[in-house]
Amino acid sequence: MIRQIVGLTAIAWLLGFAWFMLTLPGPLDNRHTDAIVVPTGGPGRIDRGIALLKAGAAKRMLVTGVDQGVRPIDLAIAYRTSPKLFACCIDLGREAVDTRSNAEETRDWVRRHGYRSVRLVTADWHLRRARLELTSALGTKVEVVGDGVAGAPRFLLLLAEYHKYLVRRVALGLGIGT
Numbered sequence: 685m686i687r688q689i690v691g692l693t694a695i696a697w698l699l700g701f702a703w704f705m706l707t708l709p710g711p712l713d714n715r716h717t718d719a720i721v722v723p724t725g726g727p728g729r730i731d732r733g734i735a736l737l738k739a740g741a742a743k744r745m746l747v748t749g750v751d752q753g754v755r756p757i758d759l760a761i762a763y764r765t766s767p768k769l770f771a772c773c774i775d776l777g778r779e780a781v782d783t784r785s786n787a788e789e790t791r792d793w794v795r796r797h798g799y800r801s802v803r804l805v806t807a808d809w810h811l812r813r814a815r816l817e818l819t820s821a822l823g824t825k826v827e828v829v830g831d832g833v834a835g836a837p838r839f840l841l842l843l844a845e846y847h848k849y850l851v852r853r854v855a856l857g858l859g860i861g862t
Contacts, residue, residue: 704846708808709832717829718799720745723786723814726807728833733805734765736831737773742803746793748777748786783810783848784861787817794826801827808832809842813849820856 711732720742722733730747737745747759756770777793780786794802802822806814811830819828837845855861 700850701843701846704812704849705842709811709830710808710834712803712829712831714739714741715803715829716740717742717801717803717827719743719794719797719801720803720805721790721793721818722747722805723780723783723810724749724751726810726833726835728835729805729807730759730763732831732833734763734769734774736803736805737769743773744797745774746777746790747774748789748793749780750776750778752778783814783817786814787821790818791821794822799826801829803829803831805831805833807835807837809835809837809845813845813852816849816852816856 720733720736722729722745724730724747733745733747736742750759754776756774756776757767759765759774759776760767760770775793777786777789780789790802802818804811804815804818811832815828815830822828852861
């Protein structure tokens with residue numbers, strides 16, 4: 685009986701991991717949301733957020749997890765974007781250090797602005813867990829849609845991310861760490 689349970693658990697884990705790897709979320713359509721949120725940490729994320737903002741997909745953008753020493757002008761130069769766009773429409777969050785604190789920082793920003801819909805722009809392999817954390821932090825009154833930026837994650841990174849996703853899903857399901 686125990687061997688069967690272990691075997692079924694292993695099969696479920698393997699099928700889940702295959703699903704996780706083979707169905708990485710891609711970019712979202714041009715749907716309009718109140719805001720765009722971009723956690724730092726990977727290539728293409730801020731570029732995608734700025735392009736969406738310029739295209740009118742949202743009113744404002746938060747880049748969460750920005751280092752204390754980074755100024756808006758530094759990002760404007762790095763991303764070849766007008767400093768005026770940063771001045772009017774892009775906020776830099778400096779408190780977050782990980783996915784969970786990105787969600788908390790975003791929650792506070794969303795509440796401050798009264799937004800009802802958010803587009804989360806992050807790496808395709810990170811999107812499921814980041815969205816899980818953000819949805820948990822924001823509750824049911826704010827719609828969170830995911831916008832995956834294609835990456836080239838290594839197998840071990842995917843494996844680690846899958847485990848983090850499973851652990852947080854179980855923890856949140858049990859009401860732990862909410």
